Amino acid sequence: MRVEFHPEIFTRADQILEIHELIQLFLRVQHEWHIKPQDVESAVAFFGRHFPTLAPVYADLALKASVAQAWQAAGVAPLQVSHTTIRDDVCDLRQPAVLLVEDEFSDRCFLLAICRVFDGEDVAEAAARQHLDIRHGGGKDRAGKQASDALTRFRRTPRVALLLDSDRLAPGQVTRCHKVADEVRALGAHVHVLELREAENYAPNRVLAMVRPHHETSKKIKALKSLTPKQRGHFDMKKGFPGGRDGEPQVPRGHGSLYDGVPDRTIELLRPGFGAGLTELMMRAAAGGRLAESDFAGLGAEVVSELRELLSKLRKII
Template sequence: MNELLLGALIEDDRDPVYTDWLGSFAPEFTLEWTQMLGSSLTEDALSPSYHEIRIEDRSHSSWVANTLSIGEALDLMSRLYRILVENGFSDRNFLLSLCSKNDREWLEKRVGQEWVEIEHCGGKQHLYKRVLQSKTLPSRCTRTSALFDGDGVRPNAPENQRISDVCYPDVHHHMLRRRSIENYLPRKVLERWAKLSDGLQKEIRTAKVRALFEELGRDQRSHYNFKHGLAGDSRRHDRADDLYLEDRSV
């Protein structure tokens, strides 16, 4: 029960209806319930919820007012949460790699229990369509997050702004500030990648990694085309030649 109701806040903990209800349970449950509410207050102060729902003893719910009946609230909490990603393998691993150890274990446990699903959308176009589908039902919006690349070739110019726009404000989402998940790869990881080859291929890879971190600035690395290099952007109308100036070694 703690798992389902984590994040609950009681409007008036001195209301006789509430105190009589809580007093009807065994002391062990009362203690756990009180601890859960304390954790909720702490979490809400540190990281306010994206969606807030009021639960009342009523016959009909009102999604316009985000006020649910007890029955519909229980139904909502029994359904899984979806995290929409462009690629269900690499993007999933990227998401987990950015989590703290505790958060990663928490998320992996819920995925294993099928309480959370990290959904492969097969690219940004399909992710966009899945967001539109989610927005058709308010109850689905509250159980959906979206994570996607910015795809911008320069700072503060994301190509995928339209996905962010269609998400806001109904669907919780995060658009990467850098171009793609590859732009978050640390130097040590790329140096290990270079060492996986040998001979001339190893020398080429090593030189590319060195140039990436020693000849390019942070903004350049954040928006560099990791898959196809600068030549890969040659046909883009918004290509950022000026961002790199004479840095052509990578």
């Protein structure tokens, strides 16, 4: 997070330990110091009085931070730390930010792939350095409860986020996931519910082509291309269409009329789905430089903006 001290802090001598700890967090690049050029002098004088041995290092950090912030584009306002909030702020900032997900391995792969494609190196680095703690929720309800519990560990700034699939079988459908999201959002967490059905629905065709056996996958991809973006976005990418046997409908009833008019041959080709492990393949493809923003743009008009918004939400807590 970007952190700014109230100038008054450097005129007092009763919170030296808290200031020292925050400066250490800046040096470890766990957080970013936002300091106005006009405040550098008082900060340097404070360091000289209270940290004479470390003063040169701290003064250099202050100067570099003031130069850096002068060139930064306007964005999220920095966290304002005052003498009345500093103890709570230290408690909050020394902890890693928390991201609750339904499945830690699968969702981590999804997130790292998005980071690689959408200029999210800072988010990926925070996860690698454990400044962003991605936690396994074990399903939407458990993830929601864990997010609620994580919020209680922060005193002033709730640095907790929740990422959920939507589980939508049709566009705009309100599911249990949205209800869990509303409950946790009301407690102060940053929440993102995917617009499409699941993280796997964001796997571009380039990723699906990696699924073996390739000759069978190519047929399924051809069938998938014949669907509209909305039909593709709510298809069960892993398991396909389970119906069509023993009198069951060709398409599960929960989809309503979404797939009306889709040829039976297309439904049959897509029936097995593409199997598990799609987000892992997405991460591998992204890490290898084989995915671009254009691959995601082809999934739907709002997909690119949604994924950038997801990263933006995480930056607010990191």
